[in-house]
Amino acid sequence: MSNENKEKDKMKRRIAGLEKTLQIVTGYSGRVEKNLRQLFEVVSETMPVPMMISLKTGAILFSNTNAQKIFGYSDEDFHKINASVLYENPQDRNIFIRTLEDQGEVRDFAVSMKKADGTIFPASLFSRQIVFEGQNCLLTVTHDLSELRQEEEKRLLLERQLRQTQKMEAIGTMASGIAHDFNNILTIIFGRLELTMMMLPEDSKAARYIADALSAANRAKIIIMQILAFCRKKEEERRPFRISSIVAEAAKMIQSLTPSNIEIRLRIKSKASIILCDPTQIHQIMMNLCFNANHALRDRGGVIEILLEEVTVSSQEKIMIPTLKPGAYVRLTVSDNGPGMNKGVIDRVFDPFFTTKPAGEGTGMGLAIVHGIVQAHGGAVSLESEPGKGAAFHCYFPMIAEAETSTFVKPEKTIPGGSERILFVDDEKDISDTCSQILKTLGYSTTARVRSLEAFALFKENPGHFDLVITDETMPEMSGREMASEMLKIRPDIPIIIITGRETDDKILSETGIRAVIRKPFGRREIGSAVRDVLDNTPGKRK
Amino acid sequence: MNISGESYNIRYENQVIEISGKLSIMPEGYENIEAFFRKIIDTEPPELTLDIRNLEYLNSSGIKAMCIGLILESETKENLCLNIRCSKRHRWQKETVPSFNGLIDNLKIVFEEE
Incomplete structure (x- = not known):
C-alpha cells in the first residue's frame, strides 16, 4: 500500500473513530439529561x-x-x-x-x-x-405562612392569657388582702349596728336609719364576696348550691356592666333547684355568655334574657344533645335578639380560639370555657340560632336530689342563745369587744382576749373552765390554728370555732379538730347559730 | 507521574494509568489531561492499561477526552495494545464503556465483577 493510501486509510479510520466517539458522547449525554430530568421531577414533586x-x-x-x-x-x-x-x-x-x-x-x-x-x-x-x-x-x-401566622397568633394569645392569668392572680392576692381588712371592718360595723338596733324601739326613726345602714353594709359584704369570687385562686370545688341565688347574683353584676340600650331580663322559674357546682364557674359561664350577647347587641341595642328552669331530658332529647343522659336538669338559658349566627359559625362557635370579634376584642376562648365548665359539671350546652333571629345558649346542669342537701339548715326566725362560757380571741380590739357584747346579748358568759398567747395561757391554767373557744385565724404571736392545735392537745373535746376574713379550706380545718368556720363579716344571727350548733353537737354539753 | 484535581486523581506507573474519584470538570479542563495521555503514549509502551475501577463518575466531556485523547490517540502508535479495566459497581461504566469497543482494533475491555 502506498504511503498516500496508508494516510487515506488512517484518516478514514480517524474519521470513523470520531464519528463513533460522537455517538458515544451523544448517547451518554442523553442518558445524563434523562437522569437529570427525572431528578428534577422527583425533587419538585x-x-x-x-x-x-x-x-x-x-x-x-x-x-x-x-x-x-x-x-x-x-x-x-x-x-x-x-x-x-x-x-x-x-x-x-x-x-x-x-x-x-x-x-x-x-x-x-x-x-x-x-x-x-x-x-x-x-x-x-x-x-x-x-x-x-x-x-x-x-x-x-x-x-x-398562613399556618405559621396562625401558630404565632395562638402563641401570642396564649402569652396574653398567661399574662392575664398572672395579672388576675396578682389582683386576687391584693383583693384577698383588701377583703380581709374590709371584712374585719364590716364585722365591727355589723356588730355595732346590731347592738345599737337592740337598744332602740323597733318603730323608731333611729332604728330605721340603723336598718338602712345594715342594708348598705350587707351590699358592701356582697361586693366583697363578688370580688373574691372572681379573683380568688382556688382549686375547683363543687358543692350543693342553690343555682338561682348564684344566677341572680351574677345577673345583678352583669346588669351593672351592661350599656343602657341593652335590657337584661331575668326569669327564675326554679328557685329551689340545687346542683353540685363551683359558684365561681357558674359566674364565669354567665359572664361569658352575657358578654357575647352584649357584643351582639352593642350597636343596635336589644334584650338579653336569662332564664333558669327545671327540665326533664327524655331519651328523645338525648338524641338532640347526645352527651346528655336522660334525667332532671336545671337549664340556664342566655338568649338575645341580636343578629344571630349562620351554620358555619354555629359549627365552630365552641372551638377554642374561634372568634367573630375584631382582632383585640375577643380571645375566642369564652364559649370554649363555657363548654368545658358545663361538661365538667356533668351537663351539656346547646345552641339555637339563625341569621336575623338571635341566639340562645342552653346550659344543662344535672339536678341533685333534695336528700343530698340535708346538711342545709333552714334559717330560724329567732337567734338561738345559751349560757355557756366562751373564750373569744381576736387581735382587733373592736371585733373582740363587739363580738363578746353580741354573745353576751345572747346569754353567753364571754371572756375576750386580744393576744393569743394570753388567751392560751388563760385556757391552759384552767382548761375545764370554758365550754367553747372562738378564735380569729390570723393573729400575731400565735395563729388561731396553732392555738387551737395546742388547746386540743390539752383538752381534745374542747369545741373550737375559727373566724376568718380570708378564704380558708374548711376541710383542712375540720381535720385539725376545729368544729366550724365563720367567715367575716358576720352578724349576730350567723355567730349565734354557729355557736349554738357547735355546742349542741358537742358530747357532754351543758346548757 | 501524577495529575490531580479537587475530586480526582490520575496516576501513571508501570504502564498503568489509574484514574480515581469523580471527574466532572469543564471541557477546557480536559486539555491538561489529554496532554498527559499524549505524553504517556509518546513513550511508546508496548501495552497500556487504563484502570478506571475507582472512577465513580465521568461527565460527557471526560468521555470525549478518554475516547479521543487516549483511545484514538493510542492507535497512532503501531502495536500498542490498550486495556481498560473497569467495574460494574459504577453504573456509567456498565452503560457506556462497552460502547468503546470498535473504536480501535487493539482494545480489550475487562470488567471486574461487582
Whole structure:
C-alpha cells in the first residue's frame, strides 16, 4: 500500500473513530439529561412547597403539584395565566423582579399571594435565576405562612392569657388582702349596728336609719364576696348550691356592666333547684355568655334574657344533645335578639380560639370555657340560632336530689342563745369587744382576749373552765390554728370555732379538730347559730 | 507521574494509568489531561492499561477526552495494545464503556465483577 493510501486509510479510520466517539458522547449525554430530568421531577414533586418556573414576563413554564394544590390552578391553567395574578397586589411582582435583578437571588420576600378562588394568604418567596428549556427563567418557591401566622397568633394569645392569668392572680392576692381588712371592718360595723338596733324601739326613726345602714353594709359584704369570687385562686370545688341565688347574683353584676340600650331580663322559674357546682364557674359561664350577647347587641341595642328552669331530658332529647343522659336538669338559658349566627359559625362557635370579634376584642376562648365548665359539671350546652333571629345558649346542669342537701339548715326566725362560757380571741380590739357584747346579748358568759398567747395561757391554767373557744385565724404571736392545735392537745373535746376574713379550706380545718368556720363579716344571727350548733353537737354539753 | 484535581486523581506507573474519584470538570479542563495521555503514549509502551475501577463518575466531556485523547490517540502508535479495566459497581461504566469497543482494533475491555 502506498504511503498516500496508508494516510487515506488512517484518516478514514480517524474519521470513523470520531464519528463513533460522537455517538458515544451523544448517547451518554442523553442518558445524563434523562437522569437529570427525572431528578428534577422527583425533587419538585417531593418538596412540600409550591415551586414554579416562570419567565420574567410572567409566563409560567412549570408548576409542581404543590403549587397547583395551594394556588388552586391546574397545570394547564398555570400556562394560561400571568404570574402577576398570583399576587394580591400585581405591582408586588415588579418589586420582586427588581430585587432579583439587583441581588441575583431573592430570599424571604414577604408578600400577600392570591389563590384562584380569590383567597389571600401571607407568603414568603425564595427565587433564583436559572436556564430552563433554553430560556432565562426564575425558579420561585412559595412558602405559605398562613399556618405559621396562625401558630404565632395562638402563641401570642396564649402569652396574653398567661399574662392575664398572672395579672388576675396578682389582683386576687391584693383583693384577698383588701377583703380581709374590709371584712374585719364590716364585722365591727355589723356588730355595732346590731347592738345599737337592740337598744332602740323597733318603730323608731333611729332604728330605721340603723336598718338602712345594715342594708348598705350587707351590699358592701356582697361586693366583697363578688370580688373574691372572681379573683380568688382556688382549686375547683363543687358543692350543693342553690343555682338561682348564684344566677341572680351574677345577673345583678352583669346588669351593672351592661350599656343602657341593652335590657337584661331575668326569669327564675326554679328557685329551689340545687346542683353540685363551683359558684365561681357558674359566674364565669354567665359572664361569658352575657358578654357575647352584649357584643351582639352593642350597636343596635336589644334584650338579653336569662332564664333558669327545671327540665326533664327524655331519651328523645338525648338524641338532640347526645352527651346528655336522660334525667332532671336545671337549664340556664342566655338568649338575645341580636343578629344571630349562620351554620358555619354555629359549627365552630365552641372551638377554642374561634372568634367573630375584631382582632383585640375577643380571645375566642369564652364559649370554649363555657363548654368545658358545663361538661365538667356533668351537663351539656346547646345552641339555637339563625341569621336575623338571635341566639340562645342552653346550659344543662344535672339536678341533685333534695336528700343530698340535708346538711342545709333552714334559717330560724329567732337567734338561738345559751349560757355557756366562751373564750373569744381576736387581735382587733373592736371585733373582740363587739363580738363578746353580741354573745353576751345572747346569754353567753364571754371572756375576750386580744393576744393569743394570753388567751392560751388563760385556757391552759384552767382548761375545764370554758365550754367553747372562738378564735380569729390570723393573729400575731400565735395563729388561731396553732392555738387551737395546742388547746386540743390539752383538752381534745374542747369545741373550737375559727373566724376568718380570708378564704380558708374548711376541710383542712375540720381535720385539725376545729368544729366550724365563720367567715367575716358576720352578724349576730350567723355567730349565734354557729355557736349554738357547735355546742349542741358537742358530747357532754351543758346548757 | 501524577495529575490531580479537587475530586480526582490520575496516576501513571508501570504502564498503568489509574484514574480515581469523580471527574466532572469543564471541557477546557480536559486539555491538561489529554496532554498527559499524549505524553504517556509518546513513550511508546508496548501495552497500556487504563484502570478506571475507582472512577465513580465521568461527565460527557471526560468521555470525549478518554475516547479521543487516549483511545484514538493510542492507535497512532503501531502495536500498542490498550486495556481498560473497569467495574460494574459504577453504573456509567456498565452503560457506556462497552460502547468503546470498535473504536480501535487493539482494545480489550475487562470488567471486574461487582
